[in-house]
Amino acid sequence: MHALSTIADIRTAVAAARLAGQRIGCVPTMGALHAGHLSLIDEAHRRADFVIVTIFVNPSQFAPTEDLDQYPRPLEDDLSRCRHAGVQAVFVPEADALYPPQFETWVDLDHLPTILEGASRPGHFRGVATIVLKLFNIVQPDVACFGAKDYQQQTLIRRMCMDLNLPTEIAVCPIIRESDGLAMSSRNAYLSPEERTAALSISMVLHMAEELVDGGINDVREVESTMLAHLQATERVEPEYAVLRHPDTLRELTDVGSPMVALIAARVGKTRLIDNALLTPP
Numbered sequence: 622m623h624a625l626s627t628i629a630d631i632r633t634a635v636a637a638a639r640l641a642g643q644r645i646g647c648v649p650t651m652g653a654l655h656a657g658h659l660s661l662i663d664e665a666h667r668r669a670d671f672v673i674v675t676i677f678v679n680p681s682q683f684a685p686t687e688d689l690d691q692y693p694r695p696l697e698d699d700l701s702r703c704r705h706a707g708v709q710a711v712f713v714p715e716a717d718a719l720y721p722p723q724f725e726t727w728v729d730l731d732h733l734p735t736i737l738e739g740a741s742r743p744g745h746f747r748g749v750a751t752i753v754l755k756l757f758n759i760v761q762p763d764v765a766c767f768g769a770k771d772y773q774q775q776t777l778i779r780r781m782c783m784d785l786n787l788p789t790e791i792a793v794c795p796i797i798r799e800s801d802g803l804a805m806s807s808r809n810a811y812l813s814p815e816e817r818t819a820a821l822s823i824s825m826v827l828h829m830a831e832e833l834v835d836g837g838i839n840d841v842r843e844v845e846s847t848m849l850a851h852l853q854a855t856e857r858v859e860p861e862y863a864v865l866r867h868p869d870t871l872r873e874l875t876d877v878g879s880p881m882v883a884l885i886a887a888r889v890g891k892t893r894l895i896d897n898a899l900l901t902p903p
């Protein structure tokens with residue numbers, strides 16, 4: 622496995638793989654790899670021959686008040702996980718190489734960055750869209766794998782690829798959970814044992830929404846307010862939103878339609894967690 626930090630080196634490795642007739646797969650990450658990331662790598666192996674994992678804690682998607690400095694960076698462990706997963710190359714660029722001093726070109730979308738995660742984290746999706754397009758331009762993958770865990774992120778990336786006519790195919794992989802239901806996240810490492818228990822309310826409330834919809838409740842507001850009330854009633858949990866939205870556009874719904882996505886963002890202690898579930902009314 623190659624661990625490469627310069628743009629020139631990763632381009633050379635990709636060019637050699639292409640010359641050998643290989644399909645290029647890319648898995649963009651911020652590192653601190655867990656089973657969720659590994660499932661993306663497995664999917665990339667199913668869809669491509671030469672799999673590149675990018676590890677970059679992208680400063681432009683963090684607001685000044687967020688956890689850029691604390692974000693875990695266990696690089697040796699990450700490289701070893703990639704090696705075991707049969708990854709062909711890991712791209713670990715320096716921030717200066719991607720954002721040189723004169724940098725001034727950004728990718729922004731009209732609507733998606735203004736709602737939900739974007740409303741809570743101004744500038745976040747501009748940073749995400751920009752880094753993903755830059756990584757795609759550097760790696761030029763045939764396919765790139767993203768997790769449904771970051772539902773709005775994958776929605777926005779698919780939209781960007783369509784709008785900008787990018788040839789990269791986007792594969793969206795299911796959320797990998799701990800055995801008790803908590804969605805895996807690099808940020809779970811911030812949780813105290815009590816917070817870890819409280820955080821379970823998020824996946825439980827998503828399950829509850831599923832049951833309400835399965836049970837025939839078709840008033841979107843009723844489901845949303847029940848979700849919110851359960852989260853608010855849980856000690857150590859401060860919900861930011863608990864909503865049902867259209868699964869492609871994330872626009873608001875008037876009635877329970879088919880299908881929908883239930884999305885939650887909540888602070889558990891100081892840690893901000895997100896999770897979601899696709900709901901299909903009977």
Ligand code: AMP
Nearest residue numbers: 650651652657767768770771796797805
């Ligand atoms: P991150 O390193 O958190 O930026 O995530 C990199 C990629 O892994 C993104 O496409 C995430 O959606 C995906 N991912 C993170 N957690 C999970 C999970 N629990 N299950 C599936 N994919 C995940």
